[in-house]
Amino acid sequence: MCGISGILNLKNPASINTDHLRRMTFALRHRGPDETGAYIDDWVGLAQSRLSIIDLSGGSQPIHNEDKTFWIVFNGEIFNYPEIRESLIKLGHKFYTTSDTEVILHLYEEKKERCLDDLNGQFAFVIWDSVKKEFFAARDRVGILPFFYKTENEKLLFASEAKAIIEISDSSTSFDPIGLDQIFTFWTNLPGRTAFKNINELAPGHYLKFSPGKDISVSRYWSLPYNKNLLSEEKSIPEFTSEISDLMKDSIRIRLRADVPVGSYLSGGLDSSGITAFVKNYFNNELRTFGITFQEESFDESEFQHLMIKHLNTNHSEVHATNEDIGKYFSDIVYYGEKPIIRAAPVPLYLLSKKVREEGYKVVLTGEGADEIFGGYNIFKETKVRKFWSVDPTSQLRPKLLQKLYPYIFKDKRLVQTLQAFFKLGIEDSNNSFFSHIVRWNNNTRLKNFFSNDFKEQIGDYNAYDDLKSILPKDFDSWDYVYKAQYLEIITFMSGYLLSSQGDRMAMANSVELRVPYLDHRIIEYMATVPSRFKIRGLNEKYLLKKVFNNLLPQRIVNRAKNPYRAPIRNSFLNNKSLDLKTVLSEKEISYAGVFNPDKVNLLMKKAERTEALSELDNMALAGIISTQFLHNDFINHKKLNVPDNYRFNTFIDKRNQIN
């Protein structure tokens, strides 16, 4: 894994500022602390900071083809690179390294953008054809790895994280009101947008092309293959289970490819337990595992984690997330995550990757994506119950299923009636495209009441729902409602929040690479052929995945109730000696950033002080406001990084004034 960045001239050859390349690389040094490299000619500067995992000594970037006309900087892993390499050698390609990076480059020579079809992995890369002056950038199918860009003054600036672009940008950075409106609706941006004005993210499954005289073009090469015509209606449960098991095994097998040891996260939930059990049983008996425990009991899963450690006998390390630490490191996770965040849950993951690194590991497998792909989330089951209820909205029995679904919400018997009434909102409109998510999103939308009048004016009449609707597949409304819910969850929450704010960013902050076996595109594509009734049987979620793991895991793990991963907000932020909320949320600071109304923030703060059991929404508001203020301080009110004079590229390829 690595950080990549660079500058491209869009109109004419012109001097590329090498100090800018150096500053960008320095801004991304956490992503790649092992070595740095750059390529520069009269059109482009490509830079890279490397975390060495494959071909430790030979894989220094930028990497070139046989005649040094194509150059690549690459962040990520191509897990099927040995097989592709073989086939390219047969076609006559010569390799000077054993890295996966070089494989992409030669494959691109062969197939241009269609090379993406063959890549199994997580990636963001840039290839420069120095003869044809063609610039090509691509990002993996579901957005495991990031890629940002901005155009200004006839230049394209690009980087793995926005901070590298902000570091050298000539224009000042400001919040994008529409970007923030999206985040305070969906928890994240819609594909392509960011929290910052004029800084774009290349959407998952897309590539970007440019050559002089043409415009920058962004195209999609892959989309979630949900299509009712592809469903395998004839297969039996044992057939599905055995085929998924084979795919899982192969996905994990190729994700263990590395020239450094690979560990695994182990939470005690089904997903990470299943991966760990597969590795332990089929591949590596000496597996190293890592997990989180919480100070606050209601968030803690250590009982199940310890059950798994004992069951698999792994060499396990854990971090204990105290409320004090969650508050203390919240500003760090905002710096690395680069967007407002309405949860504190990324912090323990940041502490966990720190632990991994301290224990000498650079790579870990994680269970992200299983809930989205195999149908694990409560929101899918909730959709099912509400759909069932919508058939007879007057029924007294149908809504009782909600209590089965959310025992922890319904534990206060006094709330049963009103809670049911809430889940009933919108039920008559069961054909609505957003039927599954509308209750949640409408609830989030209330966070926007904290925006200042001025900021609301900047948002104007923008409607995030309409925007999302405009990017849905044409036949979306004809899909099965579970598929619809999965799709919405994947393109918003999974790509934008789970894989980013809780995933790549939290791991790379401590120079650790995550690998996500459930998001092998073969598994995603296979699961797209499985009818919903096999994913969720009745209200039994991830039914097929449980079958796959049934003989490898203790029954208590397979059958346990799903517990959403969360971290305490109010109790971590208040009375925290490392977090000076009085200053962060002072009228002066809030007014200076301009996003929120200082009087409302003040009232929220007072409410938080006097109410120990703060409502979910108020907790989200607290995290959202504090993180936005931190973000303002880090990037809008940006001060240039102090780059040491002796910070130099280990490899520097200078082709200026050589190519015409």
Next chain:
Amino acid sequence: MNTIETLKKFIVDNFLFGQSGKLNENTHLFEKGIVDSTGVLELASFIEENFNIKINDEELVLDNFSSLNAMDKFLQSKNIQVTSN
């Protein structure tokens, strides 16, 4: 302050954080997203403390809390019960 004014002040301070905006006596607090499910409990405990009454479980239904008017009506019915007992 009368009942409605007292309730309105609590809702404005506690759920709208100072912005009374379009809140009137008939505004549907739930459909407009002003109060959510846990908010109902906040509302109920405020009413119990302020008006010195006890709300029974079966009275904790949305209809009794859906608007300022609905709560006022509910409180009136409670007072009638209290006085008639």
